[in-house]
Amino acid sequence: MNVIITEDYDTLSEQSADIITNHVTGLEAPVLGLATGSTPLGTYNRLAARQAIAPIDYRHVSTINLDEYVGLGKAHPQSYHAFMKEKLFDHIEIPEANTHIPDGLAENRQAECERYEQLIDSIGPPDLQVLGIGHNGHIGFNEPGTSFQSETHVVNLAPSTREANARFFSSSEEVPCQAITMGIKSIMKSRKIVLLASGQSKAKAIERLFQEEPNEAFPASVLNQHPNVTLIVDQEAYQLVEQ
């Protein structure tokens, strides 16, 4: 694993935006695997801001998002569809047909999971997968105990994950109980992975990432088995790792 330690969140965001930009400008038909949550927000803000100053072409780019809440449609402000549109897609003029996120309203969820995995295999795998990390080591919405062989599936969200994400909703009861997420095997198909971690609240998870052998009780530990992972971490999130 390559490790880039940055002074703060702003520098982390700048560096990850640079990696994305390099893929977009350097590849003929780049496929970007994208994440939601607070951590990649600074990256998306930068990509959006750069478009206003020195725009780059995104028409040849495809995106595949990690996950979506079950029961939230595109129009729901807390859906990951809405997040991606508001924070990134509306600012970079990427054709909507090139952007892919699981359908949280699919009546047949199993069929939706199969469709999504086939999509990953047909237009992907991502050349670059951006990942955040949950406090319990989840990646995407793959909670502790998820098989490393998992493909796209429906997951019951851990109480701690619902609690952590309640800040985006008006009350914690409104946080959906389930999500559709790319599986760990799906994520591991990516050619390159950039894992982002910022702030003191992620320090324990980052410490475990370095301490633990790959094990399913700590999903992010699987990344130690991937040949091309770059961790971009700020000093606060890196503070418990022995140096």
Ligand code: GLP
């Ligand atoms: C969420 C998302 C993950 C994200 C993680 C961390 O539940 N499904 O993709 O990486 O939790 O979120 P944050 O960046 O807000 O800390």
